[in-house]
Amino acid sequence: MKKFTLGPVEMFHRTAVIRDKGFCYFRTQEFSDIMINNSKRLAKILNIQDFNSIIYLAMSGTGAMEATIQNCITNKDKSLVINGGTFGHRFCEMLEWHNCDYDSVNLKWNEELTYKHLKPYENKNYTTLFVNLHETGTGQLYDIKLLSDFCKRNNLFLIVDAISTILADDYDIEKYGIDVTIFSSQKGLCLSPGMSIVALSQRMIDKLQTMPKQTTFYADFKDYLKNIKRGQTPFTPPVCVVFELDDMLNFIDEKGGEKAWLKEIEEKCLYFRKKAKEFNLKIPEFKKSNMLTSIYLENIDAYKVFCKLKDNFGIYINPCGGELATKLLRISHIGNTTLEDIDDLLEKINICIEETKKEDMK
Numbered sequence: 300m301k302k303f304t305l306g307p308v309e310m311f312h313r314t315a316v317i318r319d320k321g322f323c324y325f326r327t328q329e330f331s332d333i334m335i336n337n338s339k340r341l342a343k344i345l346n347i348q349d350f351n352s353i354i355y356l357a358m359s360g361t362g363a364m365e366a367t368i369q370n371c372i373t374n375k376d377k378s379l380v381i382n383g384g385t386f387g388h389r390f391c392e393m394l395e396w397h398n399c400d401y402d403s404v405n406l407k408w409n410e411e412l413t414y415k416h417l418k419p420y421e422n423k424n425y426t427t428l429f430v431n432l433h434e435t436g437t438g439q440l441y442d443i444k445l446l447s448d449f450c451k452r453n454n455l456f457l458i459v460d461a462i463s464t465i466l467a468d469d470y471d472i473e474k475y476g477i478d479v480t481i482f483s484s485q486k487g488l489c490l491s492p493g494m495s496i497v498a499l500s501q502r503m504i505d506k507l508q509t510m511p512k513q514t515t516f517y518a519d520f521k522d523y524l525k526n527i528k529r530g531q532t533p534f535t536p537p538v539c540v541v542f543e544l545d546d547m548l549n550f551i552d553e554k555g556g557e558k559a560w561l562k563e564i565e566e567k568c569l570y571f572r573k574k575a576k577e578f579n580l581k582i583p584e585f586k587k588s589n590m591l592t593s594i595y596l597e598n599i600d601a602y603k604v605f606c607k608l609k610d611n612f613g614i615y616i617n618p619c620g621g622e623l624a625t626k627l628l629r630i631s632h633i634g635n636t637t638l639e640d641i642d643d644l645l646e647k648i649n650i651c652i653e654e655t656k657k658e659d660m661k
């Protein structure tokens with residue numbers, strides 16, 4: 300079995316065996332030291348000054364997205380959402396659910412976000428911008444500089460779901476003035492699912508102090524910020540994932556650090572895209588994250604190809620939801636996969652496409 304999925308990914312062996320080693324009870328100084336050491340190293344990777352502005356939630360990514368809405372905006376705020384696929388749509392649904400005022404920049408499939416989409420929203424009274432920097436539903440990586448400049452000009456808080464870009468593409472909180480960064484254990488970090496991480500700017504931490512009582516008790520960010528100062532969380536964290544994270548950050552260091560880590564993913568990604576073209580597979584033209592490549596199939600049911608890969612070869616890639624379900628296949632470049640695995644994958648994708656074509660002709 301091989302997984303070319305985005306999360307959980309094909310895990311590295313050393314991560315998979317962490318839970319067998321056993322670990323200490325978490326309400327201890329020993330555990331706090333591990334938490335603090337993790338935060339210090341993550342702060343370096345993300346480029347933030349204060350490692351105590353990073354909090355850990357026992358939630359999937361969507362939980363952290365919702366907690367961010369519950370903590371960081373009120374019904375006095377007016378938000379703008381970049382909605383270019385499944386995950387942009389999810390922010391819209393959540394804002395709607397929580398009765399928050401918002402407008403969305405809606406992109407069609409294959410439409411690249413440019414300044415012309417933002418221009419109508421200049422000098423309006425928006426307070427917050429929500430974006431899934433890599434819209435995993437399509438594979439488009441938005442231009443962070445474009446969005447950051449827009450927010451700085453218009454004095455907006457910038458809230459970034461960076462779940463499917465951190466540790467695959469460059470990401471810099473200081474440089475782009477990002478107020479909230481959300482990511483999860485099961486994607487770029489290649490760990491077990493169950494932990495999301497939120498990094499807050501000082502400006503957002505200050506705003507939190509002025510907010511009315513949150514609608515969430517469990518995910519009250521102020522409580523998490525208070526506890527993290529002593530390397531703890533208010534409630535039981537996913538202890539095993541914390542140990543996996545500690546080991547993964549060691550692993551990244553052993554590989555030569557973040558830059559070398561990104562380089563290796565980029566190599567796999569470029570290799571895949573080059574080879575895919577040789578197989579005449581269509582890849583979207585828009586700017587893409589190195590974490591993922593979408594393949595666009597015409598006149599062949601992509602979902603059938605996904606099922607064949609799984610059932611006939613034990614290979615998992617990401618299918619698509621919604622209206623793209625029968626059109627897109629998505630292949631991840633993170634996790635424990637090699638260039639040889641990519642050769643094998645493409646060969647098998649080709650076989651599955653040919654078989655699906657034959658069946659459809661009958």
Ligand SMILES: *Cc1c(COP(=O)(O)O)cnc(C)c1O
Binds near residue numbers: 431433
């Ligand atoms: C994976 C992902 C999420 C989180 O999904 P969960 O299933 O809730 O962990 C959120 N946003 C983006 C952009 C993602 O890729």
